[in-house]
Amino acid sequence: MDARFVGIAELVEAPSVAVVVDVMRAFTVAGWAFAQGAEKIVLAESLDEALALKARHPGWVALKDGPPAPGFDAVNSPGRLRSVDLGGRTVVQKTTAGTVGALAVKEASLVLCAAFVVAEATARVLRARGCDGVTFVVTGEEGRADEDLACAQYIAERAVGADVDASEFLRRAGESRAAAELTERVRKGVHHDDVALCLELDRFPFAMVAALEDSLMVLRPYAVPSPADGTSN
Structure with a gap:
């Protein structure tokens, strides 16, 4: 498998297969939303769009980065x-990096949104699809976020069936700038x-696939293929 690791700004055209990674915290939060029973997550382009969607659908749950704000029901915290x-x-999610990255590849034939909590399930989807080329979108810090890069590299290794020790990848994530900012409460909400929840490997058994539905980018949980695919776990 040919794996590319790029920042959002480096995306010049829609890749065929994209794995959008945001460990701290968008797609860890998405995993928890599905675990808590959410049917789907609508990825909003802006805070204004998130509020407009909420206004049209009062039963939807809107969440954002940062501290609580009028009109939003939750913050981007697992x-x-x-x-x-x-x-x-239905959850409407708008974050600084993760949702932006997913929307940047919305024309791709397959978009997976990932974090450590769904790493193995994501890798299994890539293995089952036999993907020759995969673009991993490292969303944080203009493509330099080590927690996102570490997660992307781990998934890429598992996607080709490598029996890889996750501990070094998790260590890098735990020592990242994002982890420090969360620990020190530099970030709000x-x-x-x-941090501990973002570093839980394979907490959830599903992958997360995003696709356009009636002009909205919608994320849904995706049941993974059977592990009986000839690769190690």
Whole structure:
């Protein structure tokens, strides 16, 4: 498999297959939203669009980066979201990096959104599809976020069936600038368990696939193929 690792700004055209990685915290949060029962997640272009969608659909749950704000129901924190019952609900998510990255590749034939919590499931989808070339979009810090790059590199290794030790990749993520900013509460809307939750490997058994639905980019959980595919776990 030919794996490319690029920042959002380096995307000059839509790749065929894209894995958009945001470990801290957008796609860790997305994983938790599905675990808490959410049916789908609409990835919003802007805060204004998120609020407009919420206004048209009062039953939807809108969340954003940073501190709580009028019109939004939740913040982009796995620690805060894990206690929220989202059974059957639609979530509208707008973040600084993750949602931007997913929207940047919305024309790709396959878009997977990923973090460590769904790493193996994501790799299994890539293996099952037999993807020859995959573009990993490192969303944080203009493509330099080590937590996102580490996760992307780990998934790329697992996607070709390599029996790789995850500990070094998780260490890099835990020592990243984003982890430090969350720990030190430089970022707002933080729960004290957020970093630990973002470093949980394979917490969830599903992958997350984003696709255009009626002009909106919609993320849904995706049941992974059986592990009986001839590769190690």
